[in-house]
Amino acid sequence: MRRTILLSAALMLALTSCSSGSDDKPAVKASPTVNKEERYLDTARGLPYTQDGEPLEAELLTFPPQWCASLDEGHSVEHMFSLTGENLYPVGYDWGLKKADAYELLVAGVKAYCPRNSSAVLEELRASGEY
Template identity: 55%
Template structure:
């Protein structure tokens, strides 16, 4: 009887060991997705760090990147876009605000980076070649 009791206890112990949660079957912890930053937020973060001569509204600033991207898609250069006499007239300035050239270039780069990143290297190359960037 002693062998039978020992065998039964051993079988029960083995069965319980097979059902135990040894830690290796823990459910996988899914990483929390990082918050998505909108194109507008990316652009405005840079824009808000620029010192303007005046105070452009966010709406005025947000109107620029799509115009820049359209001009770049049309094959136009930064020089053409920023030319107010016969060019695109897309220099970042308004009726009561303006930007220095260096800040305008920074704003352009951030807008292109957020809204039409495929054009970023073309813009950066042109700015570098002009000595402005």
């Protein structure tokens, strides 16, 4: 009999601890994470492209990995964007960006794909007086 009472008490305790009373705090919902491609493309979608067309997202996504690789090798933004350097200026057959917008896209790409290079890129751009 004593055993039955103890089991009943334990069961009641377990059941009451599972109930949701007014003192319970609401569960914290995890916010959806935005991947690096989307963070970069959010900036890219808001830029004013020149000429006749707009780039395809797949075309835009080719730039950040190349920028990061070049920066990791120690190259400057000036070198990456120059015709005699790596020629990684974001431009396509029927679209382009003004320099200030290209810098904005670069910064978004670096922050999303290789944030370890962000401070060096921002420092260079600010020192140039063009960003």
